[in-house]
Amino acid sequence: MTSESSTGTPDQNDLKLRASIDRSLRHPVMFFFASGAAWLAVAIILGFIASYKSHDSDFLSGIEFLNYGRAYPAHINLLFYGWGCQAAFGLIVWLLARLSRSECRSTGIILTAGHLWNFGIMAGTLSILAGRGSGKPLMEFPPAIWPVLLLSYVFITVWSFIQVRCSYGGKTYVGQWYLLAAVFWFPWVYLTGHLFVFVFNGHPVMAAGINAWYKYALILLFFTPVALGTAYYLVPKITGRPIYSYSLALYGFWALAVIGPWAGMQKLAGAPLPQFMPYVGATATTLILIPGIAVGVNLLMTLRGHQAHIVASPSLRFTIAGIVGFLLLGLTGMALNTPATLKMTQFALTGYGFEVLAVCGFFSMCAFGGIYFIVPRITRREWLSRRFIGWHFWLTTYGILTVVVCSIMGGLFQGAAQEAYRSSWSDAASLSYAYNVGTTVAWGLIALGSFFFLVHLLLMWARLGKRSQHPTLLDGGHHEESPHGPDHEAEELQPAEA
């Protein structure tokens, strides 16, 4: 297609290297994506059940395990740890190996640690459903589980960290900063959260404060950098264009690093702990829009004039949805945490809407973008069905948008009714009814979308994908150049090497 493969040997070597990196990572990366997608499906079904119960308390009321108070935490924990973290691991391991241009030599350990992680998730989820959860939001797994998860985390990501360390000094990409930051911050956040809540004996209100901080730290210092690192890798790669502005990228990155760690304690505004802490948290959350705009402008400007790629490439389409999700996250973070609105949103459905927007609307969309890009490379097969990808995209996008809008709107009405302290309390309790019904329907749509995704991914894992050299494009047309970038020619090298 281009002159690269025919003229220079360095380019040949380059393609060989990429192919060998992909081959070395096939099993661990596919394992993380597939088990993540399976947990995502379970999380979504639990979300549907929990949401259904919030407007019809008799739904499945005979089954103790699926009580609202157990299905809901299981749903949130699986969304974060079962799907989110595992998708992030797959992305981190593959992207950092590619960006530091070195093969992975520890796939066996990564796979073993990955199984350990899944075992922890399974044990934790069953404990929650059996009524043995710890009762601390987003830390509901029993206290015995977190050391297991932390240990497997270390063995999954330490190799990527070493890879970057060894190759550092040559080319450093924007995506690399974000991924490296995520790898570095996660254990600190995770260890702080669990040590201060479960191990150290402190004041109960402070424990609740650290718990609230932990949720935001996990979103802003782990999921956000992984998603942005993926987006910063994919956008220039697929369009074959440099990033619009290097200094804007630098600014956006450090803005997130400086603002992110302060957010979260606004959940405790008005509680008996030092007054500045919740309001610092609220301020930091409103400021997330700053990195949001920096990243959004940078990536969308890079894409300007490349409509054809956006229409054609599934990866790019999901990535753009994710970037828009990040902008929306910044906007809602700002709207929901002003002194006037915080009173209403502190204890309302809005918090749920914000979490779903962060994990599903922003992170998952970027992760799907990455998965649609990576899986054909590591399995050396193409996606089977354009329709499946399209359905996954539209059902997920509309579903998540509905959940977010319903939760935030319903939550605002609910919160306003709570603040109207002279009116009856039952106003506040009944106002969110219609929005809860909307949320239930939307989780149904998302479940359908993720079913297509899961089936498609499992077929790819079974290597039943198309043996084609042309990537699966959504518009069905033939393109002169591959929207996945020139490295797709790795396919052509394959017979020579095998």
Next chain:
Amino acid sequence: MKSLPMAQTMRQRNSNLQKPESMTFKSFIVALGLSFGIPWFLIILVPFGKMRNLEPVYFETENDGKDEIYVPRRSGLITTGSSVYGANGCYICHTQLIRAGYAGSELGRADWAGFQIKDENGVSVNTARETTPFDYGDEPFAHIGLMRIGPDLTNVAGRIEKYLKEPLTKAKSPESWLYLHLFNSSLKTKTLNNSFACPPQPHFFKERPLYGQGSPNAVPGLSQEGKEVLPTPEAKALVSYLLSLRKDDAVPYSLNYSRDKKKAD
């Protein structure tokens, strides 16, 4: 830009993405550590240490009329009950926080933060007060709560005593009110109005055949022909914990942020 061949674009991209300044791996990690470490130190580590050993609060002679240390009055199966409360996800819908006036309006809602009572001179006094750091005594974790789909429970034990005086209630004691609520929240009153639809939690109860006069622990209002319903130990702990949630003990003047607070004579 669009007309450039792919190879040229690639080369340009590589040169553009290279970091122009020489930030080493070490300095990058140090910068990451600082940007995270400073807030971590200021909002996690230092406040944790300070809150760990709160100074005790005293009743003072000039304000409270007595001179002694304030010990929050609370009894019941608090540690066990608190963990049952958490394990069953009560904190998702119910909060336990009366926010200070600048942050929310719970202080104004009837019976949530205290009561409108008559003092010994017949003067109406509002005992509503915001949550203090001592209200979560004996609990390892403050169940602040997430979404407040149900009402706040800070003063639930006090409110239940009020509900028992309602003519339509089926409950005979605070315990039985809570057992009815847990078994099926629509059974508490004789009306069909079930606007506070807490999900039924029948797993907290055991049904068994009725022998003789039956067990004194059986929940009144749930027994049917030849059968009685007994609460499990978990349900007992939970109910005991919930009945310890009340806002009616006297707090020292210095800790009381109520607008209607008065100094002792």
